[in-house]
Amino acid sequence: MGLETWDEIRTAYQVARLGTVSGAAEALGVHHATVIRHVDALESRLGVKLFQRHARGYTPTEAGQDLMQVAQVTAEQFSQLAGRLRGHGSAMTGELTLTTVESLTPLLVPVLAEFEVEHPDLSVRLLADQRLFRLEYGEAHVAVRAGARPDEPDNIVQELGALRSALCAHRRYVTAHGPLGDDFGAHDFVGPADERHRAPFYRWLAAHVPASRVRFRASDARACIEAVEAGAGIGFVPLWRVRNNPDLVEMRPAEADWAVPLWLVTHVDLHRTAKVQALTARLKEAARTWP
Amino acid sequence: MGLETWDEIRTAYQVARLGTVSGAAEALGVHHATVIRHVDALESRLGVKLFQRHARGYTPTEAGQDLMQVAQVTAEQFSQLAGRLRGHGSAMTGELTLTTVESLTPLLVPVLAEFEVEHPDLSVRLLADQRLFRLEYGEAHVAVRAGARPDEPDNIVQELGALRSALCAHRRYVTAHGPLGDDFGAHDFVGPADERHRAPFYRWLAAHVPASRVRFRASDARACIEAVEAGAGIGFVPLWRVRNNPDLVEMRPAEADWAVPLWLVTHVDLHRTAKVQALTARLKEAARTWP
DNA sequence: CTGGAATCTTGCGTGAATGCACAATAGTTT
DNA sequence: AAACTATTGTGCATTCACGCAAGATTCCAG
Numbered sequence A, B: 001m002g003l004e005t006w007d008e009i010r011t012a013y014q015v016a017r018l019g020t021v022s023g024a025a026e027a028l029g030v031h032h033a034t035v036i037r038h039v040d041a042l043e044s045r046l047g048v049k050l051f052q053r054h055a056r057g058y059t060p061t062e063a064g065q066d067l068m069q070v071a072q073v074t075a076e077q078f079s080q081l082a083g084r085l086r087g088h089g090s091a092m093t094g095e096l097t098l099t100t101v102e103s104l105t106p107l108l109v110p111v112l113a114e115f116e117v118e119h120p121d122l123s124v125r126l127l128a129d130q131r132l133f134r135l136e137y138g139e140a141h142v143a144v145r146a147g148a149r150p151d152e153p154d155n156i157v158q159e160l161g162a163l164r165s166a167l168c169a170h171r172r173y174v175t176a177h178g179p180l181g182d183d184f185g186a187h188d189f190v191g192p193a194d195e196r197h198r199a200p201f202y203r204w205l206a207a208h209v210p211a212s213r214v215r216f217r218a219s220d221a222r223a224c225i226e227a228v229e230a231g232a233g234i235g236f237v238p239l240w241r242v243r244n245n246p247d248l249v250e251m252r253p254a255e256a257d258w259a260v261p262l263w264l265v266t267h268v269d270l271h272r273t274a275k276v277q278a279l280t281a282r283l284k285e286a287a288r289t290w291p
Numbered sequence C: 001c002t003g004g005a006a007t008c009t010t011g012c013g014t015g016a017a018t019g020c021a022c023a024a025t026a027g028t029t030t
Numbered sequence D: 001a002a003a004c005t006a007t008t009g010t011g012c013a014t015t016c017a018c019g020c021a022a023g024a025t026t027c028c029a030g
Helices: A006-018 A021-028 A032-046 A062-090 A102-118 A171-177 A200-208 A221-229 A239-243 A274-288 B006-018 B021-028 B032-046 B062-090 B102-118 B171-177 B200-208 B221-229 B239-243 B274-288
Strands: A051-054 A057-060 A094-100 A122-128 A142-146 A155-163 A165-170 A189-192 A214-218 A235-238 A248-252 A260-267 B051-054 B057-060 B094-100 B122-128 B142-146 B155-163 B165-170 B189-192 B214-218 B235-238 B248-252 B260-267
Touching: A006 A021, A006 A032, A006 A051, A006 A057, A006 A062, A006 B006, A006 B062, A021 A032, A021 A057, A032 B062, A057 A062, A062 B006, A062 B032, A062 B062, A094 A102, A094 A274, A102 A122, A102 A142, A102 A221, A102 A239, A102 A274, A142 A274, A155 A274, A165 A171, A165 A221, A165 A239, A171 A248, A189 A200, A189 A221, A189 A235, A200 A235, A214 A221, A221 A235, A235 A239, A239 A248, A260 A274, B006 B021, B006 B032, B006 B051, B006 B057, B006 B062, B021 B032, B021 B057, B057 B062, B094 B102, B094 B274, B102 B122, B102 B142, B102 B221, B102 B239, B102 B274, B142 B274, B155 B274, B165 B171, B165 B221, B165 B239, B171 B248, B189 B200, B189 B221, B189 B235, B200 B235, B214 B221, B221 B235, B235 B239, B239 B248, B260 B274
Parallel strands: A094 A122, A094 A142, A189 A214, B094 B122, B094 B142, B189 B214
Antiparallel strands: A051 A057, A142 A260, A155 A260, A165 A235, A165 A248, B051 B057, B142 B260, B155 B260, B165 B235, B165 B248
């Protein structure tokens, strides 16, 4: 209680610094009367005289000099702060956090690593977990989402290509069971624990493959892929993973219907910052080279 | 340019600290609409988003966190300042300057020395010079003036007794010239350089002693007294000085008309401070013991 | 000593900032 | 699932702070 109006302190500071009400008023861009009222209010609330008034101007008392010194430091702090804050919008410094689902991290990590090298003052953080990190609370600047188009308010959504998958199996499985024809009865499949899974390729699976032929089921997408790579059967594997694993055999090429759309999501408050703009541009550029 | 409204920074600080507009509004004692408007104004003027808005509250961005840290320091500084400022009015610390004419310093010095011992945190300063120090510009807190009652505006004037003088001479002079009767023709007097001097005892001198009998004249009061003490003739010497000098002889006792009134003057802005009150009380107490 | 310049001071009218009320949204609890 | 609470967002009326201008005082110069 006492110094709750910081603007009045600022006014008193200018008066103490310049010595006259008129000078302070000009420096502050306000009227003399306002300056006088601010000082009067401050003094009466504090119960202390800050200035001695005379016809030549205002001379600060000891209390006024004390206030002036404190306010001087404050003014400098705020000035520096203003400079830094402008930078926050346009400079490439500080942290930059991207969140996504775990299964996409192998795709994103190379892009992020390259991006971090290009911007040394930027500390890039990748937040991947089972749970969905929300942008609203400032946990991340950018999110890469898969599946249905996000439509949360205050979020800006951009297309980021699609994640195409092929029906694959380990070459050991192929040598044992032969290629995949139109008859699925002789083959083992890998699928989701939940038969009603919403992913487009799993809807295709449920529609075209008898449930009895899905011999391995897992709730986690990564587990399903690893099962395929271990030779448990035929399942959907993202094309980028197929390229990196020579032991995998494409039993049926990727169909357009199986593609899972990817979305680049940013919070509207952060979307215009240079950092976010640079990263989203980089991600969209990289997405064009994805299979 | 940018952070000129300190109140808005204070508002944003509370929002960043408490996380919600409502909480900040309650802490600040204003309506939450005001808080929103302050933050909006600050952001639009800076061109930087300070907060991410969501239904749970406001989460500070990096810029907002930066502002919060700076404002936190400022808030603490101002809080400490407020404490100190209250002290300035009621505590006995810092400087305390008293100004007077040179001739009164021997009377005041003992009182000030005693006062300084009683208040160790107080640094007492005595400003005495030929020129008159004015209280208006903060050069001194208290002034002791002699002569006509000061009537400068914004100054508080209190009576401080009177300076009584007697007509004295050195005992050598008395042995040489004899005592002072009603005939002044046989005596030598010491008087002011300006015959029309306004001091009451000098008016008496001009009225009762022929100018030709004033054999020694000096413009400085101290010089006149020293001339008397040196045996140059009969002159006016303050009673306190007579008491301290056994060589002086009172040729004619002090008359009430000769007394020079003393005034205790303080600036209205500083009059109520504890320091000034203590000193003026001490001075008035000491004045009662003066001859 | 008299005019002039600069300053502070104060009453008055206007406008911008504030408070209020209601709406909308999301999270929480029953 | 539904009611409840706590939050933000916005249009409208009001008030308070601001700018303006005239007055008062002091200091300075000729």
